[in-house]
Amino acid sequence: xxxxxxxxxxxxxxxxxxxxxxxxxxxxxxxxxxxxxxxxxxxxxxxxxxxxxxxxxxxxxxxxxxxxxxxxxxxxxxxxxx
Amino acid sequence: xxxxxxxxxxxxxxxxxxxxxxxxxxxxxxxxxxxxxxxxxxxxxxxxxxxxxxxxxxxxxxxxxxxxxxxxxxxxxxxxxxxxxxxxxxxxxxxxxxxxxxxxxxxxxxxxxxxxxxxxxxxxxxxxxxxxxxxxxxxxxxxxxxxxxxxxxxxxxxxxxxxxxxxxxxxxxxxxxxxxxxxxxxxxxxxxxxxxxxxxxxxxxxxxxxxxxxxxxxxxxxxxxxxxxxxxxxxxxxxxxxxxxxxxxxxxxxxxxxxxxxxxxxxxxxxxxxxxxxxxxxxxxxxxxxxxxxxxxxxxxxxxxxxxxxxxxxxxxxxxxxxxxxxxxxxxxxxxxxxxxxxxxxxxxxxxxxxxxxxxxxxxxxxxxxxxxxxxxxxxxxxxxxxxxxxxxxxxxxxxxxxxxxxxxxxxxxxxxxxxxxxxxxxxxxxxxxxxxxxxxxxxxxxxxxxxxxxxxxxxxxxxxxxxxxxxx
Ligand SMILES: [Zn+2]
Numbered sequence: 001x002x003x004x005x006x007x008x009x010x011x012x013x014x015x016x017x018x019x020x021x022x023x024x025x026x027x028x029x030x031x032x033x034x035x036x037x038x039x040x041x042x043x044x045x046x047x048x049x050x051x052x053x054x055x056x057x058x059x060x061x062x063x064x065x066x067x068x069x070x071x072x073x074x075x076x077x078x079x080x081x082x
Numbered sequence: 083x084x085x086x087x088x089x090x091x092x093x094x095x096x097x098x099x100x101x102x103x104x105x106x107x108x109x110x111x112x113x114x115x116x117x118x119x120x121x122x123x124x125x126x127x128x129x130x131x132x133x134x135x136x137x138x139x140x141x142x143x144x145x146x147x148x149x150x151x152x153x154x155x156x157x158x159x160x161x162x163x164x165x166x167x168x169x170x171x172x173x174x175x176x177x178x179x180x181x182x183x184x185x186x187x188x189x190x191x192x193x194x195x196x197x198x199x200x201x202x203x204x205x206x207x208x209x210x211x212x213x214x215x216x217x218x219x220x221x222x223x224x225x226x227x228x229x230x231x232x233x234x235x236x237x238x239x240x241x242x243x244x245x246x247x248x249x250x251x252x253x254x255x256x257x258x259x260x261x262x263x264x265x266x267x268x269x270x271x272x273x274x275x276x277x278x279x280x281x282x283x284x285x286x287x288x289x290x291x292x293x294x295x296x297x298x299x300x301x302x303x304x305x306x307x308x309x310x311x312x313x314x315x316x317x318x319x320x321x322x323x324x325x326x327x328x329x330x331x332x333x334x335x336x337x338x339x340x341x342x343x344x345x346x347x348x349x350x351x352x353x354x355x356x357x358x359x360x361x362x363x364x365x366x367x368x369x370x371x372x373x374x375x376x377x378x379x380x381x382x383x384x385x386x387x388x389x390x391x392x393x394x395x396x397x398x399x400x401x402x403x404x405x406x407x408x409x410x411x412x413x414x415x416x417x418x419x420x421x422x423x424x425x426x427x428x429x430x431x432x433x434x435x436x437x438x439x440x441x442x443x444x445x446x447x448x449x450x451x452x453x454x455x456x457x458x459x460x461x462x463x464x465x466x467x468x469x470x471x472x473x474x475x476x477x478x479x480x481x482x483x484x485x486x487x488x489x490x491x492x493x494x495x496x497x498x499x500x501x502x503x504x505x506x507x508x509x510x511x512x513x514x515x516x517x518x519x520x521x522x523x524x525x526x527x528x529x530x531x532x533x534x535x536x537x538x539x540x541x542x543x544x545x546x547x548x549x550x551x552x553x554x555x
Pocket of ligand 1 (some may be wrong): 011012013014015016033036037038040041
């Protein structure tokens with residue numbers, strides 16, 4: 001159960017090169033968690049390739065970073081009281 | 083019967099053969115979610131699962147409890163009943179205890195979660211074995227924690243203090259995403275805070291005895307206290323303790339208490355997340371919580387809930403509070419309503435048993451279910467059966483549908499009503515036709531069909547049910 005994942009640079013979901021280490025296992029060397037600061041997808045190095053590899057991540061769950069700002073806000077931010 | 087905390091409930095499950103301890107090593111993904119899914123697939127009488135050797139955590143330190151209320155025996159034990167209590171009997175017991183609302187509160191200063199306090203270097207992943215539930219969830223979630231907030235315009239009002247369960251994405255070591263829908267009480271709290279230009283303080287209590295978790299999923303009125311309802315349902319005072327920073331009341335027995343605040347005006351991408359409809363919800367921009375303080379017991383148990391295609395633990399925890407709520411609202415106007423089973427996808431489909439006063443009566447009751455508050459988002463399919471048909475016994479319901487329901491006379495379709503947007507059939511999202519299927523026996527002036535020669539039980543059947551039940555014990 002060693003850390004063998006190669007992809008730690010490209011987000012599997014949005015393909016942004018905006019990935020950093022989120023945290024590592026309390027018992028050292030078991031796994032590393034990464035997070036994409038563009039789409040906030042996170043994954044663990046021990047997960048199957050479909051969760052960690054941009055090429056194996058299923059197309060229907062992919063997201064284009066350009067679309068993120070236009071995603072609806074729920075709930076919307078109300079106007080300030082005067 | 084009241085459980086002081088999660089550990090006391092797990093000990094009871096263990097004594098009753100309803101807890102499975104699994105001490106072989108497992109991976110966070112996909113083992114933990116798969117084990118919970120498998121248990122729900124196999125049986126509706128399954129155990130809670132307790133894992134204590136999770137890859138990356140010291141054996142015995144990182145512990146995960148799953149499926150704690152994920153079966154009818156475990157649900158009965160939550161209510162302090164014999165584990166073999168039928169669903170119908172659990173329903174009437176639940177309905178009866180609701181009448182005791184509001185129950186008493188017991189305030190204590192000495193909570194077990196005060197053992198360890200973290201204010202710097204907070205990393206939830208070090209403290210709890212967080213893990214992905216479904217393959218294409220955007221990350222790790224917390225989905226069974228009690229989230230406590232107060233009305234910023236009326237912060238001292240105990241009744242308006244809300245205890246609810248919302249899906250929470252763990253976005254970073256000390257940063258969370260939360261889904262407080264506008265219709266939820268916390269959504270109202272957030273709206274008022276943002277109108278004032280203030281952050282909304284929240285306390286998040288993880289790992290609780292099961293009653294507060296069940297009550298937190300109840301759609302109570304805005305000024306009704308979940309703690310006073312928990313006291314009514316458990317039949318004993320509910321024990322709470324003040325969290326130090328927010329001053330909010332949290333369960334005395336929690337494993338972990340997090341304090342932080344929802345940042346005013348901020349929305350950030352959240353989701354997808356595998357939902358209780360059996361489908362993923364898409365991504366939305368949603369509020370964000372910054373964590374300021376974490377308090378916990380030493381070696382806390384991470385209690386988590388698997389959800390996805392029904393049935394899962396979520397369906398058990400919401401089954402009776404949804405059914406009893408609809409039952410109480412309908413019964414207030416129509417005393418002829420005998421029981422309500424609205425436990426299918428949180429009441430998207432419901433079954434109502436009712437004694438018809440006159441022809442067409444059952445159809446009116448069915449349409450009324452669609453216009454009570456819960457019905458505005460649910461009750462897409464309502465099946466009516468006679469008062470002597472047990473709505474919790476699907477064999478009986480299917481019998482009634484197969485022989486009492488006439489497609490031409492007994493179908494009422496109402497176009498373009500509101501439904502929760504998560505219903506994947508709604509089009510546009512949030513709008514759907516709804517249907518009443520009337521499987522009651524026609525009564526005057528509606529005289530049709532051939533129902534005069536019913537095959538009843540042989541004489542003495544009820545006595546023999548008791549004899550055989552006793553012999554089977
Ligand atoms: Zn990304």
